[in-house]
Amino acid sequence: KEAQDAHEAIRPTDVARKPADVKRYLSDDLFKLYQLIWQRFVASQMLPAVFDQTSIDITAGDYLFRATGSVMKFDGYLAAYQISTEREDDEAAETDEGRRLPPVTEGEVLRLETLRPDQHFTEPPPRYSEATLVKELEDKGIGRPSTYASIISTIVEREYVNKDQGRFTPTMLGEKVSDLLVKSFEDIFDVSFTARMEEELDEIEEGRLRWKDSVKEFYSRFEEDLEQAKGDMESYKAGIPTGRKCEKCGQGELLERISRLGFFLGCSRYPDCDFIEDLSPEVGGEGETETPTCDNCGREMVVKRGRWGAFLACSGYPDCKTTRRLISGTRRARQPDVPLNENCPECGSQLVLKHGRYGEFTGCTGYPKCKFIRGKTLGINCPKCGTGELVERRAKKGRRRVFYGCNRYPECDFTTAYKPIAEPCPKCGAPFIVEKRTKTEAVRTCLKEGCDWEIAAPESEQKEAAPEEVGVLGKP
Structure with a gap:
């Protein structure tokens, strides 16, 4: 399906401005972006690539090996634009269409490089990554290139999916919302309906369909579905x-409900019967293998569920009644608060160092009456105002990504997505450097305007997973 014509394409103002010709005028990021746009535009005007689907039989003693795949006969648009997709751990790479074969001649002697004995079992298809989800949307005719980013950001921000190792997993909330909407608005949430709406946009743009007729037809059906759904x-x-009797009172029926803590089962006779069963799925943090022990008696702590969700309790209960809260969204024990020799600037209560789902922060002991919060301080003065101090913060919207800013905000609006390190720049003497991380590498560089100092981060940090970033929001 081609791009929807109602959305204007992003294209070079002059195709003669080749990326190599303008590279010296652009930053690295801008050059990569322009090169991508230029290559894609040129490729869209070129002929398709041509492949021959073929099989190669290889004899090795008494054994016969067969490789099935494709051989390129004409590169076409691939000469200008190579499509890169997520092929690792993706069964699509193992299909006949996805495997490229090298050119060979009959009777050619082949040299064994590696022998990998693999045994394969039937497995479910891998979960969607961003790339494979976009491809599925394209194949189904849902959305257009200009809307794919907003579709993906919406399902993430509304917590309909979680992203684990680059792949999307539906949450219980996402599954429940999907079930309710599909059941009540079956025609609208049908894939063919969305694809048909995209076609109608083309017809409206070409003058073959009046937009008022299209909107009227849609709302006449939608209004009926909406009224029916209300009841x-x-x-x-x-x-x-649920059809299940209450396990506590034996009289009421268990009802599936939702609260701010998630889905749970409750008795229909509430408040006379307060039976609660948490339906939240088991969650765990990656690499969490150690079992916490009780601070009072040394026994193992175990996960239990109460009226307000999961918590850690001593396995020695009832002799030991020690409990600890869990960090929201994990099975990690919440570390105890550490009192600080500092008072809250808003209410005067003592401040404590807390450990939350997103890391360390300073909070007020007067919570919830006082909601003062201060991010983790870095011990680095703000390079813009000179009086403030840089602190670690998280965006309130989106994926709660980490960024760093001045603690005098809003008086000082300095922010950066790159982690400041309290080491002076060896070239220009700036008071601190920053660490930039991507999916493939980590480098340390200077933020000062005009300074080009940059080195690779230590090898131990290269192996760590790259954190989520939001891009540079400000510079000194």
Whole structure:
């Protein structure tokens, strides 16, 4: 499916301005972006590549090996634009169409480089990554290149999916919302309906369909579905019957409900019966293998579920009644607060060092009456105002990505997505350097305007997973 014509393409103002010709005028990021746009535009005007689907039989003693794949006969647009997709751990790379074969001649002697004995079992298809999800949207005719980014950001921000090792996993919230909407608006949430709407946009743009007729046809059906859903759609706030009797009182029926802590089962006789069963799926942090022990008696702590969700309790109960809260969204024990020799600037109560889901921060002991919070301090003075100090912060929207800013905000608006390090620049003498991380490497560089100092980060840090970043928001 081609791009929807109602969305204007991003293209070079002059195709004669080749990326190599303008490289010296652009920063690295701008050059890569322009090169991508230029190559894609040129490729869109070129002929398709041509491949021959073929098989190669290789004899090795009494054994016969067969390789099936494709051989390029004409590179076409690939001469200007090579499509890069996520092939690792993706079964698409093992299909006949996805495997490229080298050119060979009959009777050619081949040299064995490696022998890899593999045994394969039938497995479910891998979960979607961003790249494979976009490809599926393209194949189904849903959305256009200009809308793919907003589609993906929406399902992430609304917590309909979690991203684990680059792949999307639906959350319980996402599954429940999908079930309710598909059941009540079956025609609108059908894949063919969305694809048809995209075609109607083309017809409207070409003058073959009046937009008023298209909107009228849509709303006539949508209004009927909406009115019916108001009366028929199940409500998790009111409770959805499960057909199970309450395990505590034996009289009421268990209803599936939702609260700010997630989905749970509750008795229909509440408040006379307060039975609660948490339905939140088991979660765990990557690499968490150590079992925490009780601070009082030394026994193992175990995960238990209460009215307000999961928590850690001593396995020696009832002799030892020690409990600890869990960090939201994990099975890691919440570390105890560390008192600080500092008072809250808003209410005067003592400040404590807390450990939350997103790392360390300073909070007020007067919470929830006082909601003062200060991010993790870095011991580096703000390069813009000179009086403030840089602190670690997280975006309130989106994926709660880490960034660093001045603690005098909003008086000082200095921010950067790169982690400041309290070491002076060896070239220009700037008071600190920053660490930039990508999916493939980590480098240390200077933020000062006009300074080009940069080195690779230590090898131990290269192996760490790259954190989420939001891009540079400000410079001194």
